[in-house]
Amino acid sequence: MDEAFEVVTDVAEISRLNKQLAKQLRATLQYKENREITYPAGHHTGTVYFEAPAGTSVRAWSPHSAPGKLLNFVLSADPGSTKWIEIAVQLNFPEGSYNRRMAGAFVRDGSGDIFVAHRGKLTKGNAGLPKGKVFREFAASTVEASDNGKISRVILIAGLKAPDLADRLWEFAEEAREVATRLGEELHGDGQGQSTGGPLSGGTVVGGPGGSAGASAGDADGQPPASPAERLLTLRGYFDEYSGEGRTKGHGGGKRTVEHGAIVRALERLLRSKGRSQKAQAVDLVIVATSKIDLFEVKTTARTTDVYTGVGQLIIHGECIKELLGPAVKRYLVLPGEPKASHSRAISSKTDITIVTCQKKGSKYQFTGLN
Known part of the structure; x- marks a missing residue:
């Protein structure tokens, strides 16, 4: 709900x-x-x-x-x-x-x-x-x-x-x-x-x-932009379009929403040197480099419903981004702990999604499983 x-x-x-x-x-x-x-x-x-x-x-x-x-x-x-x-x-x-x-x-x-x-x-x-x-x-x-x-x-x-x-x-x-x-x-x-x-x-x-x-977001004739900077703005445009769909009311409560935002922020600061950071209402974080794209979905619990939702979001959003930009998309599901063992095996072997765990140490966040 x-x-x-x-x-x-x-x-x-x-x-x-x-x-x-x-x-x-x-x-x-x-x-x-x-x-x-x-x-x-x-x-x-x-x-x-x-x-x-x-x-x-x-x-x-x-x-x-x-x-x-x-x-x-x-x-x-x-x-x-x-x-x-x-x-x-x-x-x-x-x-x-x-x-x-x-x-x-x-x-x-x-x-x-x-x-x-x-x-x-x-x-x-x-x-x-x-x-x-x-x-x-x-x-x-x-x-x-x-x-x-x-x-x-x-x-x-x-x-x-x-x-x-x-x-x-x-x-x-x-x-x-x-x-x-x-x-x-x-x-x-x-x-x-x-x-x-x-x-x-x-x-x-x-x-x-x-x-x-x-940079310009695209050519006047509607053709896909060619330069790396323009390609990044095309991705940003996709985010703008997607973020207009639906009405996001949070992630299960104010505390979870604040925590979710803080984790995404900490993850972005950790990874920003690896490429251009992108995010949107429906996409938590994307790091775009020259030859690859890393896509992250953050959940504040490892409950079955959150794991199911996160996997589905990574599959769908990853395919959309790959279709638009071309480079391979590496998908990461960020959780506060490991999911059920059966779910973990299925995710890693069948979906090519990497599970990353996040723990709060004092006022900082530590991530395990990034590669």
Whole structure:
């Protein structure tokens, strides 16, 4: 059964949950300074809470308020410095009256647990990025939730009471920077664009330099593109098309969805040097190299239904990708433990799928079986 997610829309409850978020962050970020915080729309002097009293690029957070908004600035800076601090990510919530224009959201899953979430509003420099493309990049942790009579897509970041809330939040901020840079290059070539509003509109500011020019997705006459860069974008186009099918509501609950996204993220970071990383709503991770393609499906349990589903997804998606790109596709099923022995034998001997196991060690993930 699909898991039901619901955005919290009562402004009094949002205010209460925002205070709880502040309490959680203050427990981790205990060193207080007054610092100048800057963003494309301006700057202000605010209270900044650092994780450590000294260091370089120390995690920090600054709460702020503006008319109709509860603002949370996620930062990384040097304590004790006089340099202005650029915002990495904002988690802003509505105050006074409810609206969906804020970048942050609190989401309740079917078990009643509350999660901190993001609405996919990212900017690169002064330019807003298409939310559909942002959700594509965060596909492993994106869910649909009822939202005051509508359905909204949101990216689940962490449980509000999770002990690793701060870790998850700054991991999201780091990935948001990377996503904004990639999309900026894809859309504008230099990663920049025309202004569509500053951070106080509720979007997320992501800094960093731009990169090389992006490639065309295909020829005007509809023929398959020839260059490697264009072939990669054809694969990305296939993902876009596939991600529009159906309504993904999660992977069995908010905790599983967050864990699923974290595993995919850890796997991608481990393997990104081996090729170009690709992912989508229906495909967890693809690593595209010159002569081969590695396709990964991640499941957060080794239950029979998840194993069956994962095998089917790998077979179907693998054939589609091979048909489009040509190189052989190596398929990997990532599980938290070994499946039943009979299933393991059948998978390895009949489907040419490699089983990879994943274990969490502290805040990190370790993978066994990659080759």
